[in-house]
Amino acid sequence: MIKEKGSLVVVGTGIRTVGQLTGDTIARLKTSTKVFYLIADIVGEQVIKQIHPAAESLGRFYRLGRSRREAYDAMVERILGAVREGHRACCAAYGHPGVFAFPTHEAIRRARAEGYEATMLPAISAEDCLFADLNVDPATPGCQSHEATRFVLYKKPVDNTSALILWQVGMFGDATYRPDGNRGQWIHVLVERLLQHYPVDHEVTLYEAAVFINCTPRIERIPLAHLADATFTPATTLYVPPVGIGVLDEETCARLGIDLAAMAR
């Protein structure tokens, strides 16, 4: 008997697994010979287990106080091990599996480098939920999206006429694993940075999409000045709206024959 060559598909459960799991993803979970999952909520975990009872959690690689990067390396090695054994392996991560998700991308890169077929299916991310729940469109006025700690450490340029979305604010300044986040221990450093570009009374939104059916999202609007006193969880995303719409290039509008009044809307 010829041993089947292993392969990998990475899928996402969406933020609210019940309702956001796609038909495509369910089919992959059913037909894979080995399923791994990295899911933050118990309902999502149960759904995966119902579809594929032998599914294995990758959450056990997290250790309190250990660097997240160390845990990710161990997860990737576990997934690659199954692929090398000849499994049709599937890794399910919450949200979109390729959005702010190092181990899933790394598993695909390494599987491909070793000559295995590896693909990723898209899914609903926290940012997708944010656009729906906060009723904002990234098209106007434009949108910047950053991991909060990297945003500060790499001194990312800020265009305050675009919206700003900051991920992982609940673990700002902390590269280790803590299931409760770091409770905003260093958040004042982020506030200092934001105050260089936004007024102190600028209203920002602490956002947490609903994970369970019939629950409401957390949408807490506060002035930037109060951000350091807010409550953060590992699921908190910060939305900073723009301070204006920017300066319209009237000369180019005229060259292109664009109606100024229409652009101002």
Ligand SMILES: C[S@@+](CC[C@H](N)C(=O)[O-])C[C@H]1O[C@@H](n2cnc3c(N)ncnc32)[C@H](O)[C@@H]1O
């Ligand atoms: C490691 S990333 C995972 C993102 C996920 N792959 C996705 O597609 O949304 C974790 C960060 O995603 C955001 N996040 C996760 N769950 C969320 C939720 N329910 N509501 C809002 N943001 C969430 C937070 O910024 C959190 O710190």
